[in-house]
Amino acid sequence: MTQSLDRIAIVGAGLSGLACARRLCRAGGKVQLFDKARGPGGRMSTRRVETPLGTVGFDHGAQFFTARGDSFRAEVARWVSEGLAATWPAAGPExxxxxxxxxxxxxxxxEGHSVAWNTVVEALIRDAEGWRLKTPEGLSGPFDAVVLALPAExxxxxxxxxxxxxxxxxxxxRTAPxxxxxxxxxxxxxxxxxTLExxxxxxxxARNSAKPGRGGPEAWVLQASPDWSREHLEDPADTVGDALFAAFATRLSAPLPxxxxxxxxxxxxxxxxxxxEQALWxxxxxxxxxxDWLSGPRVECAWDSGEALARLIINARGNDRSAGPGLGSSQ
Structure with a gap:
């Protein structure tokens, strides 16, 4: 297997994978991302639905995020300057x-990265030239290294x-559903x-239509508790919808239209x-x-993890092999 660490495949183009990709590319790496989704978002996804009242957007994954560390605070400040983020006081001051x-x-x-959307990576295959990724379309590669920016399971x-x-x-x-x-x-x-806790x-x-930059008709996102979701994981979608609607109506003390x-x-x-830990290599x-499964269930943790892994790989590129092989972690 080649000792180069220039060609890197990243499986998962959510926030963690993209944070890793950006730092690797800035260090001269050649990165190819793969994601099974139709487009960017991951658990920060937004779904847009056409209705008789117009297009409605739903943030159906992460509802908001906080920024506490210097690195992510600087990134969020950049998003704000580019009109990509704003505060939402209804969910808290931060x-x-x-x-x-x-x-x-x-x-x-x-944008600017090579991402293969709608691509499920079924297996990793290692040969004399490096790593190859098996997808329904065939084999991709070779790559010098593979990053898995995926849920733990x-x-x-x-x-x-x-x-x-x-x-x-x-x-x-273990990741809760x-x-x-x-x-x-x-x-x-x-x-x-x-918002209702x-x-x-x-x-x-959450009243999604009340978030900054939103509009259109009254739109709500209802998310079940982790324990209830786990208990009813395989229930039919309509049954789940009815149960959450009933719980919401009870909370409002009024029937839902x-x-x-x-x-x-x-x-x-x-x-x-x-x-x-933040990252494993x-x-x-x-x-x-x-x-985020490596450090905590927050958007910022996903960002920090991707950057931490990129640093480990960049350090590995700069080191000779005298240090010997092993498992590294960033904490």
């Missing part, structure tokens, strides 16, 4: 959202044939607050556990992992 949708910052980060499945230590760390992490309902109404609902079945509810549109989405991997296998 809450931010993307403009005009939550996916806007991720979409901007993806998906990363573990790809890692299993190749690196026992990385696989064990990914397999030890989340059922989400998106609904638009022809009239404003009788609730004063634009966890209460039984409901883990979160018929929605103009209602859609249900299941996030099988929504909220990561809290870990103690195996010099022996030339495999790395980044994502």
């Amino acid at each position: 809450a931010w959202v993307g403009l005009p949708g939550m996916n806007a910052p991720v979409k901007a980060l993806a 998906q990363a573990a499945a790809l890692l299993a044939p190749h690196d026992e230590a990385l696989t064990a760390r990914a397999a030890a992490s 989340c059922w989400t309902v998106m609904a638009a109404f022809a009239e404003r609902l009788p609730v004063a607050s634009d 966890e209460d039984g079945i409901l883990g979160w509810a 018929e929605p103009v549109i209602r859609q249900v989405h299941r996030w099988r991997y929504a909220r990561s556990a809290t870990g103690s 195996s010099e022996t296998a030339r495999l790395g992992c980044c994502g």
Whole structure:
């Protein structure tokens, strides 16, 4: 296998994967990203739906983010200067959202990168020339290294044939699911607050149309609690929608009007556990992992993880092999 670390494949083009890609490219790396989604967003996705009242946008993944560390605060400041983010006081004094949708910052980060959208990576294959990625369209590569910017469970499945230590760390992490309902109404609902905190079945509810930069008809995002989502993970979508609507109506103490549109989405991997590392890198296998599952369930953690892994790879490029192979981590 070549000792170069110039050609790098990143599986997952969400915030963590794109943060890693940007730093690697700035250091001279040649990066190719792969993502099974139709477009950028990941768990910062925004879904736009055509209705009789016009187009409605729903932030159906992460509802907002905070910025506490210097690196991410600087990045958010850049997003603000480019009109990609704004504060959302209804969710708290430190809450931010993307403009005009939550996916806007991720979409901007993806521009200029080579991303194969709608591409499922089924397996990693290592040969004398490096790593190749097996997809339904065939093999891609060779690459000198592979980064997995995926939920822990998906990363573990790809890692299993190749690196026992990385696989064990990914397999030890568990990501909570989340059922989400998106609904638009022809009239404003009788609730004063634009956000509702966890209460039984409901883990979160937000008047999406009240976020900065939004508009259009009354639009709500309802997210089930992690425990309820886990218990009802395989329920039919309509059954889940009815249950969340009933819980929402109970919270409002009023029947809900018929929605103009209602859609249900299941996030099988929504909220990561809290870990103690930012990123993982195996010099022996030339495999790395980044994502919020390594440090904590926050958007900022995903960003920090991607940057941390890029630094590990850049350092590996600059070091000779006298240090010996091994598993590195950033904490």
